[in-house]
Amino acid sequence: MRELTCIGCPLGCPLRVFEEAGQLRVEGNTCPRGEAYARNEVLCPKRTVTSTVAIHGGTVNRLSVRTQTDIPKEKIFACMEQIKAASVDAPVKIGDVILPDVAGTGVPLIATKNVPKA
């Protein structure tokens, strides 16, 4: 049995997830979003990773980036390793792909800041 706090809304319902005969049963949710969240958290928890990369020749020193969608939680640090090794040249626009596929997740890393050339 796993205990979770739902993060779908400010209520923060305490959830309990049971595995029974290969199926998941969720208790404690007060709405369907809670059940969906609980299932995801247990089966394949995902997170969006946000960070920065070095940028050269731009009006700022650092480019903020994020994974375009959330990625499996266990890949977070592998993703960070790739982010730390990355760098780009200005100009960059929001949405530009910095890394096409972070840590083999199939999810690209995209820029979240517009940085013109210095």
Added chain:
Amino acid sequence: MRTHDLIVIGGGPAGLAAALSARRAGVQDVLILERDHVLGGILNQCIHNGFGLHTFKEELTGPEYAARFIAQAQEENIPYRLGATVISISREKIVTYVSREDGLAQVRAKALILAMGCRERPRGALNIPGSRPAGIFSAGTAQHLMNIEGYGVGKEVVILGSGDIGLIMARRMTLEGAKVKVVAELMPYSGGLKRNIVQCLDDFGIPLKLSHTVVEIHGRERLTGVTLAQVDENRRPIAGTEECYACDTLLLSVGLLPENELTRALNVKMSRVTGGPEVDDRLQTDCEGVFACGNVLHVHDLVDYVSEEAALAGKNAAACVLSQQTVGRTVPVTADGGVRYTVPQRLDPDNMADSVTVRFRVADVYRDRFVCVYCNGERIRRIKKRVLAPGEMEQVILKKSELAQPLESIRICLEVE
């Protein structure tokens, strides 16, 4: 001295939304004064996501959210000065600012919008005893150094304060390879959003110690450790509960303070609870033509509400400029029974818009309460709330039509039944 119709002090999310709204309401001559070298305000360093859920129905990072408004401002050709620090404002709406390009400049405005945001409470204000080594940062300063400048600030970290900035930085530093040992929180509840507890602490196994505070700081040149202690119901450290944590970095997320140094010169009524000026439903201070919005008015949790509030301030400032504003008598909004404050603090019942959003915060964590609105002593609203927390701003939308005329008193409070 040049006169503008509207001057907006601050080019962050509040200032941008207010300027856009004023322009769209018909004021052409708008000028934004921003002290940084870019627009966007604090959002530029808030590289995490969670912004825009209400405004754009998307989850954006801070810079992306800011970019949406900056793009609109640029499309509409709203003039702005960067690197321009306002050093004084007067009741005559004369704004004095300093910048490299303009030197010491003075401009006058028909209306002013205050959108200066807020600053962080420092260690000094908490009077934490001990040495004064390097390695102590307010969380926002550390965030700036990391996300804007690209520097690490430390390797072994203790964080005081579980508000969102502290939580976000716990995650940020962990992702950059630092070890965040503990987050200590003075109150018996966290000040931040539940999702941040999960995504910033639980995900990384970072312990949260509620009802704890830092009682001593150690280290000569650089921090070597802090002593935490549990606190009692009066927030006083309990002798014998002291625990030492070795660390080279202490981040402080211990409160945000609206930056109203400039506002004080206007001699407008200030709220001791919010730290910002008191305003009416137009978001106008008691100096006619001076409006306030965003964190300078009261500290927000969601930038979406800042944009909404600022848009209203902009619209009303425009009405003031276009001489379409009628100011009547105001009725104070009383906040009590668990409600710490409301914004606005006053309503102008004869001239108010069809509806007014009253934002408020509660004094403690409450479960199963009713948010009640009393009008001339009679209850006109009773809304059930399963959970209310000080860290989460609430609102009620009141319709002019539901308010008794003539309006003599209005009160918002929490009730058990």
Added chain:
Amino acid sequence: MRKDCDVVVIGGGVIGCAVARELSRSALRICLIEKGEDVCSGTSKANSGIVHAGFDAKPGTMKAKMNLLGSRMMPKLAKELDFRFERNGSLVLCLSEDGLPALRELYERGAANGVEGLAILTGDEARRKEPNLSDGVVAALYAPTGGIVCPFELTIALAENACVNGVVFRRNETVTDVSRGADGYVVTTNRARIGATCVVNAAGVHADEIHRMVSKTPMHITPRKGDYCLLDKEVGGYVLCTVFQLPSALGKGVLVTPTAHGNLLIGPTATDVEDKENTPTTAAELAYLTQTAARSVRDLPLRSVITSFSGLRAHEDGGDFIIGEAEDAEGFFEAAGIESPGLSSAPAIGAYLAALIAKKLGAEEKADFIPTRRAIPRLAELPAEERRTLMEENPLYGSIVCRCEQISEGEIVEAIRRPVGAVSLDGIKRRVRAGMGRCQAGFCTPRLLEILSRELHRPMEEICKNVPGSELLTGTMEGRK
């Protein structure tokens, strides 16, 4: 013996800098050695900033003599070196009837010391003068000549002027040994060996250690720690005079005073400690401080505290300053045991020792001594026209870095480029106040680091709060050039 200079001054606090400055009137080669990364790093940076009227010291002591002289010299020096000094007056409060004899004794002492204008006021008269005094005040000694000064401005002004007049400053250098040679001294530091004819021991809490290297006469320094709380400028006018309570055996007690910059300061405590390097504040002392100060004034506005700090005073066993040439070490001069009223006495101590040394060395006065020094312009306090002119000459004056105190990049760059310029965040703070405001450098730290890095040609991660080891940043995140 090789002579690298005529005089080595050990210690870059207010005393060392005052001696160096006065010595620089003479045609002498002078070198000042400071172990901190900057001058004004020890006691001189953490004190009450009071220029005492001089009634407290026992008549006939060096303290009394130097206090009174120094206090009289201060106005002229403040004009010459352009630092803030204000004679705001002092009040010593008597909080109970049985303190009246002690109050009277202070009055007599002051008169014996030559202090002008002393008067004993009733409690009501005192409260008329200072409306925020507590009701418990029974009587007060009023000394109109008491003053306040910024201890950093004073020390740094002396240092700058000394440097401009030829004194060589060696910072980040620690004296490890002083030994007597045939016709002078060899001062050994962690970096060099310096031969000089005369040595001045102005080493603060370490003066007894330096003393023992060459002299056998007794000297023992006990570091006495004092904690302070600094309050926001919004309550800076809570009192106009410097308000003392009747002194005790440990010192002048807790005072409440406006500072030269417009803050309110309360402190110090007085606790003898052993560690000469670490000066942590303690919860117990801060509590004692606030409770004691609260007896002087009503409703002490503690909500406005912006920071607290502490410093050590060098208390010598004999209880008086030890100033002069060591009996058993010719050419070895000292100013030791400089606790209160050290700051007030500094100009006098400087002049006194410089005169002794110049005479001993038969030195001539320089015709080209530059007696004046202009402070770095404080744009926030200048009238608009002057401010505009400066900004036109130097656009960096138009870029505000410290928003709490309204300090521009131009002022910060000057603080670094001046003689004996700032090399650290604390150095900038003490020269131009960036970081001293209510946000305590929360806002300006990134830009200060950037400016220091640029001006000193050092990477940002090497920039320190003060001494090496106090770097703020751990390194660049990967990828940054």
